[in-house]
Amino acid sequence: MSNTLLSNELSPTPEKTIVIVRYGELSLKSKGVRERYEQILKNNIEQMLDFYHIPYSKVWRDFGRIFVETKSPEAPEIVARVFGVVSVSSAYACSSKKEDITSLCATVGEKIIRAGDTFAIRARRAGNHSFTSNEIAAECGDAVWNQLINAGKVPVVDLTNPDKTIFVEVRQTHAYVYFEAVKGPGGFPTGTQGKMAVLLSGGIDSPVAAWLMMKRGIEVIPIFFDNGSYMNSIAFEKAVENAKALFSWAPGRRHKMYRVYHQDYMQQMMQTCHPKNICLMCKRSMFKIAGEIMKKEGACGIITGSSLGQVASQTSENMMSETYKLCLPLYHPLIAFDKQEIVDIAQKIGTFENSIRSNGEKECLAVPEKPEVKALLTAAVDEEQRFCFNLEEEIQKAVLNAEIIEIKL
Numbered sequence: 313m314s315n316t317l318l319s320n321e322l323s324p325t326p327e328k329t330i331v332i333v334r335y336g337e338l339s340l341k342s343k344g345v346r347e348r349y350e351q352i353l354k355n356n357i358e359q360m361l362d363f364y365h366i367p368y369s370k371v372w373r374d375f376g377r378i379f380v381e382t383k384s385p386e387a388p389e390i391v392a393r394v395f396g397v398v399s400v401s402s403a404y405a406c407s408s409k410k411e412d413i414t415s416l417c418a419t420v421g422e423k424i425i426r427a428g429d430t431f432a433i434r435a436r437r438a439g440n441h442s443f444t445s446n447e448i449a450a451e452c453g454d455a456v457w458n459q460l461i462n463a464g465k466v467p468v469v470d471l472t473n474p475d476k477t478i479f480v481e482v483r484q485t486h487a488y489v490y491f492e493a494v495k496g497p498g499g500f501p502t503g504t505q506g507k508m509a510v511l512l513s514g515g516i517d518s519p520v521a522a523w524l525m526m527k528r529g530i531e532v533i534p535i536f537f538d539n540g541s542y543m544n545s546i547a548f549e550k551a552v553e554n555a556k557a558l559f560s561w562a563p564g565r566r567h568k569m570y571r572v573y574h575q576d577y578m579q580q581m582m583q584t585c586h587p588k589n590i591c592l593m594c595k596r597s598m599f600k601i602a603g604e605i606m607k608k609e610g611a612c613g614i615i616t617g618s619s620l621g622q623v624a625s626q627t628s629e630n631m632m633s634e635t636y637k638l639c640l641p642l643y644h645p646l647i648a649f650d651k652q653e654i655v656d657i658a659q660k661i662g663t664f665e666n667s668i669r670s671n672g673e674k675e676c677l678a679v680p681e682k683p684e685v686k687a688l689l690t691a692a693v694d695e696e697q698r699f700c701f702n703l704e705e706e707i708q709k710a711v712l713n714a715e716i717i718e719i720k721l
Contacts, residue, residue: 330405330488331380331387332481333357336398336498339376353396353501354378359564363721364390374483375438388494393561395527396504397496403481403488410443413487414455417478420489421456422463424478430470431456432477439484452480500529502562507531508643509606510615511598512569514550515675517617517646519663520654522558524645525615532558533568533609534719535602539594540575542678546671553666555719561661567719572601577706578678585695588684591625596634596692597707603640604711613641619654620647624683633687 338349350373357378358371368382380387388400404420406412417433425431433456435449443451453469456478460467481488510522512534522532536551548571559567577597585593602614618626625634635642646654658664684691696703 329383330403332401332403333378333391334398335396349504352503356394356501357391360390360394363563366390392494392496395497395499396501398498399493399495401490401493403490405486405488408482408485408487414452416489417452418455418459421478422459424491425476427465429475430468432471432474434477435480437482497527499527503531505529507611508613508615509533509535509602509611512536512551514547516658516667517654519554519558520657521615521617521645523661535570537572537574537598539578542578544673544675550666554663557662559719560721569717569719570605571715572710573713580701584699587680589695590678590680591683592630592634592687592692593695595625599638600707601710613643615643617646618644619649624685627685629686633689633691636689636693
């Protein structure tokens with residue numbers, strides 16, 4: 313693991329190492345909702361630690377924080393993968409007695425502050441104490457100053473832009489000292505906002521869209537549309553790998569993925585509709601099939617990787633036409649993202665390298681040479697009325713024949 317929080321040169325403290333977990337939006341909820349969300353977050357942290365085989369003694373909640381008792385230097389970065397976590401710090405613990413706190417700060421300060429470094433102390437407290445946050449910060453600063461003088465270093469205090477900052481968090485019975493933090497994804501814990509189906513491919517965009525909705529607390533159900541001979545031969549394999557990467561951010565659950573066999577519909581549709589509308593009609597059928605799976609799974613929406621104007625099916629006119637008269641809750645988290653923004657997230661979440669894998673084949677052989685980019689509002693509905701097959705039967709057949717695949721991490 314990279315970015316290990318605590319330097320190897322720090323000597324062990326009398327207490328075990330503690331990981332402090334901070335969260336954001338959860339604290340704004342009403343008392344009952346907040347407690348429920350905090351408990352889910354705690355459970356998700358335990359599942360993440362178990363999945364990555366990180367040893368820990370216990371996980372508990374206390375006054376707007378979650379604490380993990382562990383000696384593992386990898387624990388902070390693993391916990392920072394949990395949705396709902398804003399930041400994580402690995403801390404040294406001591407009692408909440410003033411003399412113990414100042415002594416620990418002095419020890420930490422001597423180890424991390426080099427000659428010529430400026431430093432500052434930031435302190436906060438919760439519970440009842442005989443000192444204020446400013447008072448304990450000042451006393452810890454004095455202790456660090458004296459320790460540096462004794463060590464032959466020339467201390468310099470800079471409260472505005474210090475080279476090194478030592479943080480002190482005092483609770484009722486214990487205090488914690490740390491100096492770095494790992495940023496988490498934020499958002500809400502997985503499982504707090506229901507389930508949604510996601511149109512998942514082997515490409516770059518749809519996994520990022522799914523991850524962003526997972527960040528908001530959604531459990532995702534990937535749906536892959538298998539277009540048979542019309543698609544790249546490794547498309548399904550790439551989609552499965554994308555699903556595995558996504559689910560590694562929310563382990564501890566039973567994860568599944570739908571594989572919808574879509575080639576028969578594509579063949580019949582292409583024999584009937586105007587070639588320029590193929591992309592339009594393909595996407596519309598995906599929405600209809602996904603809508604049925606959504607109902608079957610008790611989900612509450614459909615997630616797409618659409619980014620406005622990126623491809624033919626994602627122009628504003630086409631997106632309007634392909635959803636005309638469809639009563640479906642559609643979510644497009646990437647709608648205003650440009651390609652580089654999407655790529656940056658894909659690299660961060662671990663799907664990019666898999667998504668750009670290529671075997672030299674075209675991604676989709678059904679795309680016409682000149683696809684429609686400014687479809688009329690009724691274009692998709694008009695095309696469906698000209699179909700020489702029963703569309704609703706095709707939709708139901710696709711759902712019935714869909715393969716449900718268990719994704720094992």
